[in-house]
Amino acid sequence: MIENKVILSAPIQGWTDHVWRVAHAQVFGGIDAYYAPFMRVEHGAIRKRDLRDIQPENNPGIHVVPQVLACRASDMALMLQAVADMGYDEVDINLGCPHPPVARKGYGAGMLARHESLVQLTEVLKQWPSLKVSLKLRLGWDDASQWRNVLPMIASCPIERVVVHYRLGVQQYQGEAMLEHIEATLDAIPVPIVLNGDLDSQQSISKLLAQHPRAAGVMLGRALVADPALLCPERATPTHYREFHDRLYEQYRQELTGGDHQILNKMQTLWERMLPNADRRARKAIRKASSLVRYEQAVAQVFGQD
Numbered sequence: 488m489i490e491n492k493v494i495l496s497a498p499i500q501g502w503t504d505h506v507w508r509v510a511h512a513q514v515f516g517g518i519d520a521y522y523a524p525f526m527r528v529e530h531g532a533i534r535k536r537d538l539r540d541i542q543p544e545n546n547p548g549i550h551v552v553p554q555v556l557a558c559r560a561s562d563m564a565l566m567l568q569a570v571a572d573m574g575y576d577e578v579d580i581n582l583g584c585p586h587p588p589v590a591r592k593g594y595g596a597g598m599l600a601r602h603e604s605l606v607q608l609t610e611v612l613k614q615w616p617s618l619k620v621s622l623k624l625r626l627g628w629d630d631a632s633q634w635r636n637v638l639p640m641i642a643s644c645p646i647e648r649v650v651v652h653y654r655l656g657v658q659q660y661q662g663e664a665m666l667e668h669i670e671a672t673l674d675a676i677p678v679p680i681v682l683n684g685d686l687d688s689q690q691s692i693s694k695l696l697a698q699h700p701r702a703a704g705v706m707l708g709r710a711l712v713a714d715p716a717l718l719c720p721e722r723a724t725p726t727h728y729r730e731f732h733d734r735l736y737e738q739y740r741q742e743l744t745g746g747d748h749q750i751l752n753k754m755q756t757l758w759e760r761m762l763p764n765a766d767r768r769a770r771k772a773i774r775k776a777s778s779l780v781r782y783e784q785a786v787a788q789v790f791g792q793d
């Protein structure tokens with residue numbers, strides 16, 4: 488569809504885990520790399536489910552880029568070591584998480600406003616010359632010029648790619664992406680830049696890339712979760728959506744050991760974003776389902792089968 492441009496799947500914590508990524512690649516495809524939702528350190532150790540999510544055996548046949556979220560150098564080093572130990576040769580640094588309790592402590596987008604933390608991060612990255620590093624950032628935490636604070640890091644570390652979500656951290660997901668800043672980032676950042684934020688159709692992707700031919704590509708998040716066939720309209724059929732759903736459902740049934748309630752919960756969460764234009768009554772029945780049997784009946788309604 489879009490020649491010579493990279494198409495990345497965005498990390499969406501709670502949605503684009505390994506189960507989603509593998510099913511997406513098998514049924515729809517069209518993605519050059521899937522960015523995994525961030526991993527982080529809690530109480531001195533990396534969360535187990537974060538490690539499980541990126542383990543290569545849980546991501547067969549797909550190109551995954553693990554992402555780390557940290558503000559302390561020691562946590563960052565711990566995660567970079569884990570990523571390298573799993574055999575990865577690339578990693579993404581989260582400089583975009585806008586969640587206020589996290590960002591106020593200097594994580595994610597919060598780090599963009601903290602020179603000292605960025606200097607520390609730069610020092611850690613220099614110790615990992617074997618890892619190809621990308622940065623995923625917002626324009627800033629509370630000021631749309633704060634992305635410039637990463638320029639010294641880019642000048643002194645071998646950063647391979649920068650993905651920019653053109654919003655401020657304080658905006659969360661409100662308002663429109665500030666695409667008027669794209670050219671300034673392309674002028675100032677001397678590595679390939681991938682554009683992210685609110686791209687929701689092939690037309691909007693093509694239009695944005697035509698307007699900014701220097702961009703290396705795009706990253707797609709919520710719209711790809713909503714319509715996994717976004718990049719391949721020929722597969723936007725009930726059969727393909729059903730196959731995608733069934734792969735997710737089967738895999739979660741195998742992996743989630745907390746009983747039917749946990750599986751139901753997981754699937755209902757997925758449907759909060761997936762196929763928003765599906766039959767309203769069927770979606771409501773999915774939301775209200777209190778057992779897997781009822782859930783399966785509601786899903787059959789969505790896909791026009793019984």
Ligand SMILES: Cc1cc2nc3c(=O)[nH]c(=O)nc-3n(C[C@H](O)[C@H](O)[C@H](O)COP(=O)(O)O)c2cc1C
Nearest residue numbers: 497498499500524525623652684685686707708709
């Ligand atoms: C529920 C949710 C979870 C997200 N989790 C992550 C994450 O783990 N790491 C990250 O870098 N960005 C995360 N993001 C941001 C997305 O990757 C993306 O940058 C943002 O949604 C804008 O792109 P979009 O408009 O295509 O969705 C998350 C966004 C949402 C809505």
